[in-house]
Amino acid sequence: MSALYAPARRFYGGWLLAFFFLKLLGQYLLIHPTYQLHRDEYLHLDQANHLAWGYISLPPLTSWVAWLVQALGNGEFWVHFFPALFGALTLALVWALVHELWGGLYAKLLAATAVLLSALLRLNLLFQPNSFDILAWTAAYYCLIRYLNTRRAGWMLALGIVLGLGMLNKYNVLFWAAGMLPALLLSEHRNRVFGHRATYLALGLALLIFLPNLLWQIQHSFPVVWHMNELQKTQLVHVERAGFLKEQLLFFLNSLFVLVAAFVGLWRYAPLKPYRFVGWSVLFTLALFTYLRAKGYYAVGLYPVLLAIGAVYLEHVLRAGPWRYVRPVLVAVIAALFIPMLLIAFPNRPPQAIQQKGERYRAMGLLRWEDGRDHALPQDFADMLGxxxxxxxxxxxxxxxxxxxxxxxxxxxxxxxxxxxxxxxxxxxxxxxxxxxxxxxxxxxxxxxxxxxxxxxxxxxxxxxxxxxxxxxxxxxxxxxxxxxxxxxxxxxxxxxxxxxxxxxxxxxxxxxxx
Known part of the structure; x- marks a missing residue:
């Protein structure tokens, strides 16, 4: 790739703003008034009253956002606002990724629709570190791709900042790095990445940002180790590897064809060939998560970049002839297939209505809690009552x-x-x-x-x-x-x-x- 590389000219910012605000508004419409906040949210909000560089349960960034929520009045509107904002920013980054990969308006609309109508709507409902975690993973991919396209050291330093902040939010971002490292070593970019001092400056910057939390962990005898051991004994022991992989299909089931198109495009479409390392990094991280019996949602941050890549490839495949008439059909398919998910995956119906449709929820595995048993409501919904x-x-x-x-x-x-x-x-x-x-x-x-x-x-x-x-x-x-x-x-x-x-x-x- 040339250092003079420039992405497609039109960004279509008006369309992006429409999706951005639709995403923000949608998050508020998906919670039935019967439900209260989730048990995890109460802990994270309380951390604003005890600001520190670390906590047993997670690093400090969520507590900083909780402090801001408190400064704004501590109402439920603001509790829901920030995860919704992080979700909208993730959508914006996917739009920017499509732009960076030379995608046009159709690719941007397809990718944005796939992000909007997905499991991210569910994750972005709750005031937890997950929303910023997915944003950090998507931003990390974007910064790395921008660096490789432009060869500007600033983008590698931006990657260091993203990873540092990601570590201050949730240690899960380490798995992004664990999958990316072998993928880059096996790619054509290894010399450009590992032979340039910007990479090591970025690494030092990430460590510097993360250092206060690392010192806190040392001072408190690494509570993260205890926390992970406890998590393994009480929750992850009930996670089946096949169940983890099944959940990956469910997160973006209505846009699964876009994810498949991403891998096909990485190996068949010449303009996407330089980004094959992304596909390998996804596979390496999924393999690691599967081996460790991770919870399914830990891996959600892998998919926004794949939706961008898949949308670019589908735009190319459907660019001319009768195939161009398939373009709006694919967007409609994503929307239509999301309707069943909308009816069962969100707390947008009163608990009694969900209980009456229990068999449908049980068949989807949504009634299984961390204890490995089925209950009357999905665990997250039961955690929002009483x-x-x-x-x-x-x-x-x-x-x-x-x-x-x-x-x-x-x-x-x-x-x-x-x-x-x-x-x-x-x-x-x-x-x-x-x-x-x-x-x-x-x-x-x-x-x-x-x-x-x-x-x-x-x-x-x-x-x-x-x-x-x-x-x-x-x-x-x-x-x-x-x-x-x-x-x-x-x-x-x-x-x-x-x-x-x-x-x-x-x-x-x-x-x-x-x-």
Whole structure:
């Protein structure tokens, strides 16, 4: 490729803006009002109250976005806005990738439609690191392709920034690098990449950006290792390799032909030949994920670049003769095949309606939770129910306490979802809730002055634990039957003895040492 290489002239920015805002708006229309925030979202939002260079569950970038959400009022509109924005930016990058590969308007429209009407709509619903992760993967491909096309070192440095920020968001971006490294070594670009100092400057820049989190990991004895081991034992052990591969087909099922066209085009269409390393990197990363029994959505960041490549090839194949009449048909096929996905893959219907269509969901594997068993609702949907009720009942328990005890009350929960939900819905009306689960193990108040505990627990309080309190009162339970937290109990415990407080201190110390 010549250093004077220039992509197709027209960018069609007006069309892109239309898709961009359609993507933003669409995210708000896909959640039925019955649903609340997801359990993971509450933890990420709470991290804004404890800004640090790292957390047990993930690196710090999501907490920075959570801080911005909080500064904007902490309403659900802004909680949903940022993942939607990252999704819209991913679509814009796919448009730019098509442009960089000499694709015209049709290729851009086809690729944008495939991105818009896909599993990305589902991932971009939730305030989690996944939306920025996919954006980072797509941006990494774009920067690398731009560098190879233009030979400008600035694009390699931009790649370093993208990878550094990607690591500050989610360590998953390491798998992008793990697949790309052998792909580039086997490609015609190896000397241009590994023989140029810009590559090593970019690597140093990525490490510099990531360094604060790395130092945090060292200071806290690498909690990411503990977290991955725990994830392997409790969740990934239930992931079947065949199931992982099946999920890859489902993510972009309605545009699968575009993904197939990408691989065909990389090997048959001469203008795409310089980008064969992209295909190899995808295959290497998929093989690694399959071997490690990764969750299916870990690999979603691989596909936006393939949609861009496939759209460029299909535009070429359908450029003349009667084949040109197939062009609008393919766009219509993507839209038509997305309708069944729209009906079952999104929380856009009330839980009772989903329960009535349970067999359809079960056949698609959507009712299988991390425990390997089928339930009444998809796990993510069940994780969006019951939280307000729980927070209200915890507040009611707190109101039963005399004023003399309220300032000496600890709000203790079993898991991070319960804890974060209480801190979101009962902010300033309850003392900050804590848990020995996840990041909350570092955020406990001083226990010396504790005279009462509001306990939110999935299990009944044992007689052994109850004897450590002067008074035990169960004040409520979560009554929403389809919530994952259904049956969680709210206890008001007063007069804790020294032994139970010492036991809790030991659990906190053990948790911090392990993590």
């Amino acid at each position: 939280w307000r009720e729980m927070a209200t009942k915890a507040e009611q328990a707190y109101q039963l306490l005399p004023d003399s005890l309220r300032q000496h009350t600890l709000v203790l929960c079993d898991n991070y979802g319960q804890t974060g939900a209480l801190n979101y819905y009962a902010l300033h009306r309850l003392p900050p809730a804590v848990s020995v689960n996840a990041d909350y193990v570092y955020w406990f108040p001083d226990l010396h002055q504790i005279k009462a505990i509001i306990l939110v627990s999935n299990d009944a309080l044992s007689a052994e634990d109850a004897r450590h309190f002067a008074r035990v009162q169960q004040t409520g339970t979560v009554a929403e039957p389809l919530a994952r937290e259904y049956g969680a109990r709210i206890y008001l415990l007063t007069g804790p003895d020294a032994a139970i407080l010492q036991q809790l201190k030991q659990e906190i110390m053990d948790g911090q040492q392990l993590k």
